[in-house]
Amino acid sequence: MRLQLRGITKRFPGVVANDGVDLDVAPGEIHALLGENGAGKTTLVNILYGLYHADEGEIRIDDEPVTFPTPGAAIAAGIGMVHQHFMLVPVFTVTENVMLGVEDTGPLTLLNRDEARRKVEDIATRYGLHVNPDAVIEELPVGVQQRVEIIKALYRQADVLILDEPTAVLTPQETEELFGVMRSLRSAGKSIIFITHKLKEVLAVADRITVLRGGTVVGTTTPKETSEQGLASMMVGREVILEVEKERVEPGEPILDIEGLTVLDDRGQVAVDDVSLQVRRWEVVGVAGVQGNGQTELVEALTGLRPVAAGRVVIGGKDLTGASPRQVFESGVAHVPEDRIHDGLVGDFTVADNLVLNTYYLAPFARGPVRNDKVVARTAEDLSNRFDIRTPSILASVGNLSGGNQQKVIVAREFSRTIALLIASQPTRGLDVGSIEYIHRRIIERRDEGVGVLLVSPELDEVLSLSDRIAVMYRGRIVAVLDAGEVTREQLGLLMAGATVDGANEESA
Amino acid sequence: MSEETEVQELPEEQIPPGPATAGRRFGRFRVVIVPALAILTALAVGGLVIIFSDPEVLSGWASFFRDPLNALRLSGEAVGKAYAALFEGSIGDPIEMVQALASGDGSEIAREFRPISETVVATTPLILAGLSVAVGFKAGLFNIGAEGQITVGALAAGLVGFGIQGLPLAVHLPLTILAGFAGGALWGFIPGILKARTGAHEVIVTIMLNFVAFRLLDYALRQPALRPTGRFDPISKPVAESAQLPKLLGGTLRIHAGIILALLVAWGVWWLLFRTTKGFEFRAVGANPDASRYAGIRVGGTYVIVMAVAGGLAGLAGANQLTGVVRTLTPGFSSGLGFDAIALALLGGAHPGGVVAAAFMFGILRAGSTRMQAATAIPVDIIVVIQALVIMFIAAPALVRAIYRIRARKPVGTEVFTKGWAG
Numbered sequence: 001m002r003l004q005l006r007g008i009t010k011r012f013p014g015v016v017a018n019d020g021v022d023l024d025v026a027p028g029e030i031h032a033l034l035g036e037n038g039a040g041k042t043t044l045v046n047i048l049y050g051l052y053h054a055d056e057g058e059i060r061i062d063d064e065p066v067t068f069p070t071p072g073a074a075i076a077a078g079i080g081m082v083h084q085h086f087m088l089v090p091v092f093t094v095t096e097n098v099m100l101g102v103e104d105t106g107p108l109t110l111l112n113r114d115e116a117r118r119k120v121e122d123i124a125t126r127y128g129l130h131v132n133p134d135a136v137i138e139e140l141p142v143g144v145q146q147r148v149e150i151i152k153a154l155y156r157q158a159d160v161l162i163l164d165e166p167t168a169v170l171t172p173q174e175t176e177e178l179f180g181v182m183r184s185l186r187s188a189g190k191s192i193i194f195i196t197h198k199l200k201e202v203l204a205v206a207d208r209i210t211v212l213r214g215g216t217v218v219g220t221t222t223p224k225e226t227s228e229q230g231l232a233s234m235m236v237g238r239e240v241i242l243e244v245e246k247e248r249v250e251p252g253e254p255i256l257d258i259e260g261l262t263v264l265d266d267r268g269q270v271a272v273d274d275v276s277l278q279v280r281r282w283e284v285v286g287v288a289g290v291q292g293n294g295q296t297e298l299v300e301a302l303t304g305l306r307p308v309a310a311g312r313v314v315i316g317g318k319d320l321t322g323a324s325p326r327q328v329f330e331s332g333v334a335h336v337p338e339d340r341i342h343d344g345l346v347g348d349f350t351v352a353d354n355l356v357l358n359t360y361y362l363a364p365f366a367r368g369p370v371r372n373d374k375v376v377a378r379t380a381e382d383l384s385n386r387f388d389i390r391t392p393s394i395l396a397s398v399g400n401l402s403g404g405n406q407q408k409v410i411v412a413r414e415f416s417r418t419i420a421l422l423i424a425s426q427p428t429r430g431l432d433v434g435s436i437e438y439i440h441r442r443i444i445e446r447r448d449e450g451v452g453v454l455l456v457s458p459e460l461d462e463v464l465s466l467s468d469r470i471a472v473m474y475r476g477r478i479v480a481v482l483d484a485g486e487v488t489r490e491q492l493g494l495l496m497a498g499a500t501v502d503g504a505n506e507e508s509a
Numbered sequence: 510m511s512e513e514t515e516v517q518e519l520p521e522e523q524i525p526p527g528p529a530t531a532g533r534r535f536g537r538f539r540v541v542i543v544p545a546l547a548i549l550t551a552l553a554v555g556g557l558v559i560i561f562s563d564p565e566v567l568s569g570w571a572s573f574f575r576d577p578l579n580a581l582r583l584s585g586e587a588v589g590k591a592y593a594a595l596f597e598g599s600i601g602d603p604i605e606m607v608q609a610l611a612s613g614d615g616s617e618i619a620r621e622f623r624p625i626s627e628t629v630v631a632t633t634p635l636i637l638a639g640l641s642v643a644v645g646f647k648a649g650l651f652n653i654g655a656e657g658q659i660t661v662g663a664l665a666a667g668l669v670g671f672g673i674q675g676l677p678l679a680v681h682l683p684l685t686i687l688a689g690f691a692g693g694a695l696w697g698f699i700p701g702i703l704k705a706r707t708g709a710h711e712v713i714v715t716i717m718l719n720f721v722a723f724r725l726l727d728y729a730l731r732q733p734a735l736r737p738t739g740r741f742d743p744i745s746k747p748v749a750e751s752a753q754l755p756k757l758l759g760g761t762l763r764i765h766a767g768i769i770l771a772l773l774v775a776w777g778v779w780w781l782l783f784r785t786t787k788g789f790e791f792r793a794v795g796a797n798p799d800a801s802r803y804a805g806i807r808v809g810g811t812y813v814i815v816m817a818v819a820g821g822l823a824g825l826a827g828a829n830q831l832t833g834v835v836r837t838l839t840p841g842f843s844s845g846l847g848f849d850a851i852a853l854a855l856l857g858g859a860h861p862g863g864v865v866a867a868a869f870m871f872g873i874l875r876a877g878s879t880r881m882q883a884a885t886a887i888p889v890d891i892i893v894v895i896q897a898l899v900i901m902f903i904a905a906p907a908l909v910r911a912i913y914r915i916r917a918r919k920p921v922g923t924e925v926f927t928k929g930w931a932g
Binding site for chain 2: 303305324325326329330335337342343344345346347348349353357358360361366369370371373
């Protein structure tokens with residue numbers, strides 16, 4: 001099936017999200033759609049999938065103009081989509097999820113499970129999507145759940161498959177497996193539209209790459225004709241420094257000392273299991289690990305948000321085991337929280353109020369019990385300029401800013417104070433290349449000023465490029481602490497998946 | 510990579526500024542438009558109820574096809590008369606008010622100004638109780654307990670007001686009012702501390718404490734020490750002269766200094782919420798308790814303080830009624846003020862200014878309904894219907910928007926951050 005988008009324009013109040021976008025997807029092609037957040041990728045595929053309607057332009061399938069008033073119409077025309085957030089019923093089996101909405105029924109309208117099960121197995125073997133049709137979804141790892149989503153689309157006879165940021169939730173190994181599946185789909189003549197902002201992945205798997213910026217197509221290229229650097233420049237519209245420039249600095253005395261820390265999760269299970277780790281001044285320690293291996297609980301325990309079950313946390317020589325968030329904060333700790341919308345910001349509050357969210361009660365932002373709005377406003381103006389927060393006004397609600405600018409508000413707030421320890425949890429989650437570059441530079445700046453940094457991130461590239469030492473977390477334990485200069489991506493990937501240090505060395509050797 | 514919502518897909522230079530474009534066009538007017546239309550719609554529906562409850566008008570409609578104009582005329586007259594009486598009973602006739610002032614005749618002035626005096630008297634406790642609920646809303650708490658807090662506040666004020674004798678007004682009155690605040694604050698503190706310590710939901714606890722408060726008052730009124738000598742029915746002694754809010758205009762007009770107190774308190778609540786660090790904590794906890802905890806705010810402690818302040822404000826409403834209007838405690842003292850307070854806090858968008866405006870609106874309905882009943886035989890209950898409709902339309906803003914085809918103020922790209930009920 002040959003898919004053509006011609007002159008697609010979509011306007012939202014005050015904004016043109018897509019401006020005359022052309023896109024050609026050939027049969028049997030993996031076509032990457034690359035762009036920063038806000039470039040219009042998601043809007044474009046939502047139009048293709050019938051979720052939005054284009055103001056101008058047309059969609060053609062095999063040279064016939066078509067319209068998709070609803071996703072149902074798009075599915076009927078052979079377009080399938082795997083969303084970032086899976087649309088699966090957790091307590092149903094794989095087969096039940098796949099057949100949901102297009103149930104085969106036998107006599108007396110009973111569900112024809114066996115027939116559906118057979119079809120699922122058929123699809124699974126044909127494309128290498130290994131999955132047990134009888135497994136219950138909630139018991140499957142994310143990578144396998146994603147396969148079920150792909151099977152769902154194929155079950156509905158999709159010829160064009162849209163994958164929206166599919167690798168965001170995967171381990172490096174799972175990503176490789178996904179790429180294998182994508183390649184086998186390609187050889188079966190299916191087309192794939194692969195949305196991402198990860199340059200390495202695009203170069204590894206795509207046949208052609210279309211880059212969007214500010215709602216328009218900047219260009220279409222192939223992996224052979226371009227490089228990471230070239231793609232980044234296309235996306236951002238200027239030269240981008242991908243590698244974080246940092247010099248080796250001799251670390252100083254320990255600023256964070258964790259001894260035998262054990263922390264329970266919300267269900268009372270051990271999430272952090274007897275973890276010991278040190279962070280010194282002038283040092284970035286990265287914690288690598290697939291999400292859900294105890295990193296969240298570790299950071300929460302360190303910052304006073306979660307009780308400590310056992311062990312000790314010493315920050316700057318002070319025992320802060322089980323201290324309150326404010327005690328931790330007042331000991332010179334900055335915290336960039338993992339979930340910025342949930343924990344880091346009050347969305348209804350103004351940019352200015354969010355910039356003083358944890359300092360509002362201190363001079364000069366307050367005189368005794370009374371807030372000093374003038375100083376708050378002046379500081380907010382100053383920080384928005386210094387940290388390049390793009391907002392219509394410091395009095396705009398922070399919830400109306402883009403993700404990158406929201407993160408800049410947090411970074412501005414946490415980095416503008418005098419601090420000794422920075423705990424950054426996924427500081428660039430969901431951000432685009434330009435913002436990532438910016439935030440990385442700021443983190444290294446703080447290190448160079450003598451701040452100790454604990455960086456928690458599931459992004460291998462981020463951990464590798466920023467850290468001086470890397471601790472790998474697996475099932476609540478620190479399974480290895482390695483010098484960042486002496487470890488490879490592959491070794492890290494294996495350690496994150498549960499291999500031992502020796503095993504990782506052998507396998508990657 | 511997962512939190513992207515629509516607006517984050519928009520180019521950064523073109524972030525929709527402020528709360529959506531349509532919202533900006535209306536500017537500040539925007540926050541008022543839905544409540545105003547809700548009131549208008551409620552009055553319109555109330556008009557229909559008036560039409561259908563008047564036998565004469567209904568008989569006009571029965572012969573609609575013979576004489577359609579007559580049916581419409583009768584309907585218009587009935588509704589017009591009712592609302593005119595409502596207006597006269599609550600505001601008065603401006604021309605006659607001016608004439609009365611010009612004549613300089615005291616009883617004349619009193620007669621013309623009585624409606625507005627009555628409206629203010631009805632409004633005063635509503636402001637204070639409404640502020641109580643509004644403070645809770647701002648911190649994400651639903652204070653259903655104003656009724657009980659009014660009761661306990663009034664009881665405490667009474668104990669000081671008639672229990673102590675012989676103090677000068679400058680000491681006794683403030684002391685009595687403070688006692689009212691303290692009594693209400695205690696009754697608010699209990700659900701606050703239970704929520705902070707055990708997670709008990711404040712809605713359940715405050716409702717239950719209302720019943721406890723009612724019976725507590727009944728019990729107190731059975732104590733001979735509280736009763737005037739020679740009386741055996743449940744009524745308290747009147748508060749001492751020195752603990753009574755002074756009348757503002759004297760004579761037979763009931764308007765008293767409570768309104769000044771209420772307006773000052775409203776200003777104080779605004780100042781607390783928007784100008785102090787404590788108020789910042791209240792609002793932060795209300796808007797996002799998780800981020801507040803992250804920012805070092807003690808969420809549980811804030812709940813306790815907020816509930817105590819809210820209770821205290823309701824207690825002030827009780828003290829105001831006791832020292833400014835009724836003078837004695839009787840069973841059922843709070844008479845539903847605390848429930849009207851919930852409604853008008855919603856109507857006022859949980860903002861102190863909005864609460865004052867909404868309280869006046871309710872005060873007008875209350876004061877005017879008596880005159881309306883006298884002039885048109887339309888029962889005062891219609892006012893309850895109109896109040897209920899106003900709240901219904903406020904609670905369902907989508908309905909009002911649909912009726913008037915206002916584009917929803919779509920929070921483009923924002924997620925739902927608030928878990929509060931208003932504001």
